[in-house]
Amino acid sequence: MNDDAVRAQWNRVRGRLRDEFGEAAFKSWLNPLTLADVRNGQVRICVPTRFLRDWVVTHYGDRIRTLWSKENAAINGVDIVVLPTSGAKPNAAANEPTAGKAPPPATLLPPCEPTAASEEIGAPLDPRYRFDNFVVGKPNEFAYAAARRVAESDTVSFNPLFLYGGVGLGKTHLMHAVAWHIRERNPRRSVIYLSAEKFMYRFVRALRFQDTMAFKEQFRSVDVLMIDDVQFIGGKDSTQEEFFHTFNSLVDQGRQIIISADKSPSDLQGMEERLRSRLGCGLVADIHATSYELRLGIIGAKAEQMGVEVPRKVAEFLAHKITSNVRELEGALNRVVAHAQLVGRDITLESTQEVLHDLLRANDRRITIEEIQKKVAEHFNIRLADMHSARRARQVARPRQVAMYLAKQLTSRSLPEIGRKFGGRDHTTVMHAVKKVEELRDADSSFDEDIELLRRMLET
Amino acid sequence: MADPTQIPMDFGHLPAFSDADFLAAASNAEALEWVRRWPAWPAFALALAGPAGCGKTHLAHMFRDRSGGVLLAAASLTEDNVPLLAEHMAVVVEDADRGVDEVALFHLYNLLRETGRFLLLTGRQAPARWRRALPDLRSRLAAMPVAAIHAPDDGLLEALLLKLFVDRQLRVGPDVLSFILPRMERSFAGARALVEAIDVAALARQRPVTVPLVRAVLLGETGRDG
Numbered sequence: 001m002n003d004d005a006v007r008a009q010w011n012r013v014r015g016r017l018r019d020e021f022g023e024a025a026f027k028s029w030l031n032p033l034t035l036a037d038v039r040n041g042q043v044r045i046c047v048p049t050r051f052l053r054d055w056v057v058t059h060y061g062d063r064i065r066t067l068w069s070k071e072n073a074a075i076n077g078v079d080i081v082v083l084p085t086s087g088a089k090p091n092a093a094a095n096e097p098t099a100g101k102a103p104p105p106a107t108l109l110p111p112c113e114p115t116a117a118s119e120e121i122g123a124p125l126d127p128r129y130r131f132d133n134f135v136v137g138k139p140n141e142f143a144y145a146a147a148r149r150v151a152e153s154d155t156v157s158f159n160p161l162f163l164y165g166g167v168g169l170g171k172t173h174l175m176h177a178v179a180w181h182i183r184e185r186n187p188r189r190s191v192i193y194l195s196a197e198k199f200m201y202r203f204v205r206a207l208r209f210q211d212t213m214a215f216k217e218q219f220r221s222v223d224v225l226m227i228d229d230v231q232f233i234g235g236k237d238s239t240q241e242e243f244f245h246t247f248n249s250l251v252d253q254g255r256q257i258i259i260s261a262d263k264s265p266s267d268l269q270g271m272e273e274r275l276r277s278r279l280g281c282g283l284v285a286d287i288h289a290t291s292y293e294l295r296l297g298i299i300g301a302k303a304e305q306m307g308v309e310v311p312r313k314v315a316e317f318l319a320h321k322i323t324s325n326v327r328e329l330e331g332a333l334n335r336v337v338a339h340a341q342l343v344g345r346d347i348t349l350e351s352t353q354e355v356l357h358d359l360l361r362a363n364d365r366r367i368t369i370e371e372i373q374k375k376v377a378e379h380f381n382i383r384l385a386d387m388h389s390a391r392r393a394r395q396v397a398r399p400r401q402v403a404m405y406l407a408k409q410l411t412s413r414s415l416p417e418i419g420r421k422f423g424g425r426d427h428t429t430v431m432h433a434v435k436k437v438e439e440l441r442d443a444d445s446s447f448d449e450d451i452e453l454l455r456r457m458l459e460t
Numbered sequence: 461m462a463d464p465t466q467i468p469m470d471f472g473h474l475p476a477f478s479d480a481d482f483l484a485a486a487s488n489a490e491a492l493e494w495v496r497r498w499p500a501w502p503a504f505a506l507a508l509a510g511p512a513g514c515g516k517t518h519l520a521h522m523f524r525d526r527s528g529g530v531l532l533a534a535a536s537l538t539e540d541n542v543p544l545l546a547e548h549m550a551v552v553v554e555d556a557d558r559g560v561d562e563v564a565l566f567h568l569y570n571l572l573r574e575t576g577r578f579l580l581l582t583g584r585q586a587p588a589r590w591r592r593a594l595p596d597l598r599s600r601l602a603a604m605p606v607a608a609i610h611a612p613d614d615g616l617l618e619a620l621l622l623k624l625f626v627d628r629q630l631r632v633g634p635d636v637l638s639f640i641l642p643r644m645e646r647s648f649a650g651a652r653a654l655v656e657a658i659d660v661a662a663l664a665r666q667r668p669v670t671v672p673l674v675r676a677v678l679l680g681e682t683g684r685d686g
Contacts, residue, residue, distance in 0.1 A: 331603025338502030358586030
């Protein structure tokens with residue numbers, strides 16, 4: 001028997017399997033099967049894992065055998081064997097944690113790319129953080145004006161510029177915008193932007209490699225030094241000391257320093273007094289919590305930037321509900337948009353509430369069977385006692401079936417347990433009810449909407 | 461001898477974590493899709509949130525292999541190892557909702573973000589609900605995209621049962637599965653606990669997994685049902 005003929009037969013078998021079991025099942029279970037060989041009337045089919053082998057043998061074994069013998073009368077048996085695909089690593093299992101135990105500490109592999117020798121001492125700038133997409137409103141207009149002024153002047157007017165405000169209000173955005181602006185206006189001015197934590201890491205590393213001279217030189221030769229989140233060197237004495245000297249040296253040379261923090265200089269914790277007073281001796285500008293109007297403006301700007309259509313109602317809902325800060329507001333919008341794109345649907349108020357349910361509510365309530373019975377009884381206007389009664393009249397039997405169906409959908413109770421809560425019924429009664437409601441939902445769209453409404457009411 | 465049954469020893473078993481072993485279903489479709497779509501993510505960081513035993517660890521391993529990143533338990537994350545971890549293309553922190561060094565996680569987040577690398581966190585709840593003291597971290601977590609894994613449907617439960625049995629090298633027939641399905645607690649954790657109880661019972665009695673054995677275990681568990 002030639003190979004091509006066998007391949008053609010296998011392809012037909014696969015085609016039949018796909019038709020009979022549907023695309024989803026085929027993709028999950030049958031697509032990974034590969035034909036190994038045919039010998040002495042025995043077909044050998046490979047699967048990549050043991051689990052898949054068992055699943056295929058249990059669910060599709062007989063059918064595959066039958067289809068093969070229809071294709072080729074000489075076939076009298078099908079053997080499904082495990083053959084790991086070439087990509088699998090033979091000893092991967094040895095590194096896996098066993099169930100119930102925490103994974104072992106990660107082995108720190110060599111970095112995925114070598115760090116360049118002439119490494120940038122600053123952090124890269126985020127191209128999305130520019131002045132022209134910083135949404136200005138009452139709460140941040142002063143900080144914005146101060147940042148712009150520093151970015152646009154070639155002489156040092158106030159030193160340092162100290163920007164502060166609560167978490168996620170746009171300090172980093174302003175800092176990056178200043179750095180971009182200066183670099184674009186005058187590419188020869190060297191601007192270093194980095195977070196205080198990074199400054200600390202660099203300094204600690206320089207100490208470790210006894211390389212503090214190079215460290216000092218790097219930082220003391222810049223035209224503009226920008227340090228973000230300076231509160232993170234609070235309590236770190238040696239880093240503060242080094243920072244203090246860097247600061248003074250730059251100020252003496254007439255270089256610009258821009259600092260951001262979550263609090264005003266006088267409120268910074270664990271900061272030496274002399275440093276605190278230096279930080280506050282230039283211009284101190286604060287960013288206040290956002291207002292509703294500003295939040296609405298931010299959503300509009302961000303949506304435009306992402307190129308998506310956000311319904312007015314959704315924008316207002318977000319501006320109304322996500323009041324904590326800009327980062328969370330943008331994060332929320334990002335989540336809503338990403339979800340809509342993933343599932344390929346439009347953004348609606350309902351989808352927004354569903355996607356952001358963890359932000360909007362502190363907890364998911366655990367729904368009980370009793371609650372479901374009560375709600376369903378109210379909805380269909382029957383007595384709660386009828387949920388447990390033996391009455392079989394349609395006007396009580398149907399709501400009871402709906403409640404059983406919802407109990408299965410919304411709780412993890414076993415079917416026998418659900419049956420017990422409905423007047424000691426058997427689990428087969430519950431299964432019948434579930435099947436019945438599923439059929440009705442398919443057949444009757446107003447019934448379907450009714451059930452969806454009940455589910456929503458129970459979940460919120 | 462008073463008790464003829466043997467005391468079973470827990471020799472442990474290795475769960476299979478490859479792509480082919482993952483049980484795709486409606487309840488985890490979103491999470492699986494984001495892992496597959498990497499690096500086309502809506503942000504550099506993503507959280508997988510779902511109940512115990514729902515496949516977070518499995519997805520985390522798939523992502524680790526896919527991204528060539530590194531995976532560690534939250535408890536292993538320290539300020540000291542952050543800079544080294546952040547040099548990987550991606551970092552997975554498992555169970556980041558419990559017992560994590562907050563400052564270390566904050567630095568890791570910032571370093572990965574700055575350098576255009578990726579972060580995957582897993583937890584039982586969405587990060588917005590993790591109790592975190594550090595405001596800067598809390599706000600970053602709250603802004604993260606989340607892929608939620610929901611309660612399993614019947615098809616997934618059946619596949620999950622079979623996978624759990626196979627992981628323990630137990631052979632079960634379709635009759636056993638169709639007996640269990642309508643009688644079990646329908647959650648990931650419920651499936652796990654039940655398969656473990658059946659495994660223990662089968663070892664103790666030195667009997668294969670059959671419907672009568674499963675019935676006995678279910679009876680013992682609930683005291684009522686058969």
